[in-house]
Amino acid sequence: MQTPILNPLPAEWPALCQRPQLPVQNLEDTVRQIFSEIQRNGDIAVKKYTYFFDNAQLENLRVPEAIVENSSTLISEALKNAMLLAKNSIEKFHSSQKETVRYIETNPGVTCWRASRAIDKVGIYIPGGTAPLFSTVLMLGIPAKLAGCRDIILCTPPDAQGNINPAILYAAQLVGINTIYSIGGIQAIGAMTFGTESVLKVDKIFGPGNQFVTAAKQAALHYGVAIDLPAGPSELLVIADTTANPEFVAADLLSQAEHGADSQVMLLSDNEEMIRAILKAITVQLKTLPRKGIIEKALASSKAIVLPTISECIAFSNSYAPEHLIIASENPEPYTDKITNAGSVFLGNYSCESAGDYASGTNHTLPTNGYARNYSGVSLDSFVKKITFQQLTADGIRTIGPAIATMAEAEQLDAHKNAVVLRLKNATNV
Amino acid sequence: MQTPILNPLPAEWPALCQRPQLPVQNLEDTVRQIFSEIQRNGDIAVKKYTYFFDNAQLENLRVPEAIVENSSTLISEALKNAMLLAKNSIEKFHSSQKETVRYIETNPGVTCWRASRAIDKVGIYIPGGTAPLFSTVLMLGIPAKLAGCRDIILCTPPDAQGNINPAILYAAQLVGINTIYSIGGIQAIGAMTFGTESVLKVDKIFGPGNQFVTAAKQAALHYGVAIDLPAGPSELLVIADTTANPEFVAADLLSQAEHGADSQVMLLSDNEEMIRAILKAITVQLKTLPRKGIIEKALASSKAIVLPTISECIAFSNSYAPEHLIIASENPEPYTDKITNAGSVFLGNYSCESAGDYASGTNHTLPTNGYARNYSGVSLDSFVKKITFQQLTADGIRTIGPAIATMAEAEQLDAHKNAVVLRLKNATNV
Incomplete structure (x- = not known):
């Protein structure tokens, strides 16, 4: 980068916009094998791969609540205060993303609106490694809570002693997530995709990760699970x-x-x-x-x-x-x-x-x-579905019914037309 | 369905909620081959597969504007009026989904907001077959226009004579889409994914389709194109x-x-x-x-x-x-x-x-x-990105800077900390 590129022509921009192409390992077969073992053997398979990849031998996949609670004694007051400030900011901004319901009368007697409903079960993945990414716990956990997701679980890989960094545990506790698993990588994504004896099957998986996690999240899509973003x-x-x-x-x-x-x-x-x-x-x-x-x-x-x-x-x-x-x-x-x-x-x-x-x-x-x-990017929207609703009165069906019947007929969908015609007959007698 | 199931226990619900499992043909290899030919040969490959699958020999892939304009003479006034009523309703409801920008001062001197920006280039796929699905042209074209997408193109398969049903052309014209291609199936999705001499490469593909289209849309995801929904x-x-x-x-x-x-x-x-x-x-x-x-x-x-x-x-x-x-x-x-x-x-x-x-x-x-x-489901949101913005004053960096520095240090990201510390020093001199 130390040699500036001077005034490239627009025709040269696409080449300059190229991201560095990294050698990508083909991990599909690895993911397929681990997923299939988790589907068949549940926790046993998850523990096997936790030992294989993270060198940790776990009795229980879930982090005991006492350990989670104790995390607050292991981090500095300065960090706790910083996290609290961050939490308040994130909460304030993401709260502003709540959508108020607007009832729209599109035609006389035809009212349409949409309303948000939380995704029931969400899983948050937090990578391991030397630095504890507790900030991502806040960024994903806070909107999940604001949205009202019923079940929020968190997976993060343990160190070889089976421990999780206390900053991650404290951040989880701060946002109100109590179900934390010491599971990382492909096995974490697989456990959340299929569910095991210990781990809840979720509807959507969030969070960053290495190429193993990325490949596993892509694979999870094939089993009906949604993901936050391509990596x-x-x-x-x-x-x-x-x-x-x-x-x-x-x-x-x-x-x-x-x-x-x-x-x-x-x-x-x-x-x-x-x-x-x-x-x-x-x-x-x-x-x-x-x-x-x-x-x-x-x-x-x-x-x-x-x-x-x-x-x-x-x-x-x-x-x-x-x-x-x-x-x-x-x-x-x-x-x-x-x-x-x-x-x-x-x-x-x-x-x-x-x-x-x-x-x-x-x-x-x-x-x-x-x-x-x-x-x-991820926002409150990422944790909800927006469902549309409509309510027609007899007046409503009289207003738009004939148009519906005409369009249904032109699309050669006679049963669609029939559903309107029956109501039109009835509505003219109201 | 003629024998009602009486009072099944909740434990039996998951089995009752299963969708019928249909035999799915493995089309990945077919898609890969056609995509790779389109990448290499562009229009020539698209025309080849249009002849192969739809028996239509096309000179030009794009439907001439005169043909689009002439569509209005080929459909009934009743259908035109019905489409107009539908258009007005869809426009009214989807307009209500526009988000107003809210500026949130999360902390003194820290203002955050988000604003919607249209996805530049969108492609709409409309299936062929006996019934012309012009209603889907309205459902996808109207919010694309409302969102302000710069380029909106439409692909739909021709009949063996190379013609498109006039109801589809009229609906496209009604919503303001003039770039229409007589291309269907895998070759349509491929053309919009890679771009050809005639067809624009798009950012997101919308629309229903058979198993060929579905497989092609899934494959398009691997090339950076977004899609509306899993099928x-x-x-x-x-x-x-x-x-x-x-x-x-x-x-x-x-x-x-x-x-x-x-x-x-x-x-x-x-x-x-x-x-x-x-x-x-x-x-x-x-x-x-x-x-x-x-x-x-x-x-x-x-x-x-x-x-x-x-x-x-x-x-x-x-x-x-x-x-x-x-x-x-x-x-x-x-x-x-x-x-x-x-x-x-x-x-x-x-x-x-x-x-x-x-x-x-x-x-x-x-x-x-x-x-x-x-x-x-698809809404105005499907055609925009929501970009977050933030602006901090010297006051803002004094308010949240120390917390940022503390958190960055705890995540062992010293350059992140440094970016704040430099500004904190400067801000105390303001």
Whole structure:
């Protein structure tokens, strides 16, 4: 990324918008085998694969409530307070997504409306590894609770001693999730897809994961389970105008890059000097960061691009359809309306991506890999179905009945016509 | 269905909720081959398969505008007026689904909101066959237009002479779709997935279809295209209390059954006599219906069930999760709140499914096969993405910055922390 690309023509944009192609292991057979064992043997199969993949020998898959409760003694007050602030923000923003029921009389005597109903049973997957992703527990658990989902379960892989990081347990407890399983990977997704003696079969699975989890979530779709979003590496595009703060932009690009070697960051500006200042700040800041190795790999497939105007930067961004988009400018308002494809947008010099990752209130589960063209991020909507209702009076059937009969006949569906004609006859006698 | 099942125990419900298992042909290899030819050869491959499957030799894949315009001379005034009434209803109801932007100050200096943006390029598939499904053109075209989708294209298979039914062309014209292709089946979905010399590559594909279309839509998902809903045969569940009209209910069940031999209808009541009266009315009405053969096949896998109370009928219906649910009662209101899983609900004796299929205003593209548990039907939402935005002031970063830094540190993401700390330092100097 250290060599800016100057004024590429629109014909060159599609190639520049390509995500790095990573070697993808074909895991379909592995998933099929583990799923089929879980279908047949339930908990026994789940325990077998937990030992195989996570080296943990578990008596019980479910984390005892005493352990969950005890988590609050194991984390700092500062972290608890931070989580509480984040919870309040997320709750406030996602509450605003509740839809009020609007009764629409489309024709005299014909009233239609729609109402939200929670998805009954949802499963949340939280990856393991060195860093405990408790923020994702908040981002998925809070809207699930707000939506009123009846059963919310959480799966996360144990360490070799069978333990779960207390920050994850505390976050779950904070949002009101008490059913937590120490299960990870394909076996977690399989258990939630089919149900076992211990684990509830769910209607929808949420949460990030490695390529094993991703492959398993894809497979779960074939068994009637819904999933939150297609998966892909995280990404950030920054558009910096001359009023951007190069230090801030560099820090944002680095924060995205530290997610993984497959993360991608894109830097766009109408000003080459600004780009050079940002690239310089990256070099300086990078030196002190613990995840330097990962970041350098991510930066290798990242790009800095100069375009003649900020409008063209936005047009490029719409082609790229980034998961996260920062408009680094003192005056971002004029650009906002032109943004058509993005997961979440951060406006102005103080709106860092970290804010949305943790505590501003927006969700951090967002469409990656160009899916911002055709998918929305997770919101309260992701945890409900919107059911339409209608009620016709005798008047209503008189108003629209003849049109229905005419259309049904033209579609050669006589029984459809008959259902209306019978009612029309009856309604004229009312 | 002619022998009612009396008071099955809840333990027996899951078996009764099973959909008829149809032999599914494995079409993955066929789809893969046709897709790969379309990727390589574009229009030539599409034309080849149009000849192979539809026996039509086409010069141009696109229907000339003169032919589209001429369609209005080929259909009756009555049908035109009916379509216009339906269009107005659908427009009115779907307009009510527009979301107003709400700016939420989640914390002092932290403002979050979300705004809808149309999906740029959408493709609508309309099946061919003897009956022209122009109603689906309205159901998908109208919300696409309301959402503001930039490019809306429509594919529908030609007859052997290369012609499209004028009712489909007229409906497309009525909603403002001018880009229509005489392409059907796998080759239509492939053309919209990859794009060809004539056909635009789209972001999302909508519309029903046979098993070839279904398999192709599933495959399209692997190439970054979104689809409306997982597919399945159409279904209706009716709950009739003692105030139902047996003739009306019989007509509704028959209207659902005529969709196809794989359609399923379920009849529930707390009153065995009511069920027997409805079954008798089915026998009488069936005699005069042209699609008698199809209907009889569908009825063979359908069920009539008596349960002790209407509350239990609703509980059963929630387990079944029907695409369409009719509450056949003079007083349906008390039941409404208990309905949790259904695609679209019809309340009262005058609210026939045909109303929602054509002209009341609700959408008829709905989740089947139990997917009403975890998917919503098509609505304005299906044609937009909801993008979140946020803007923090210096005050905002002072309010939530320390919490972000604490959480980022606990997740071992130091670059995330750094992006906040830099701004916090700066903000204290503002």
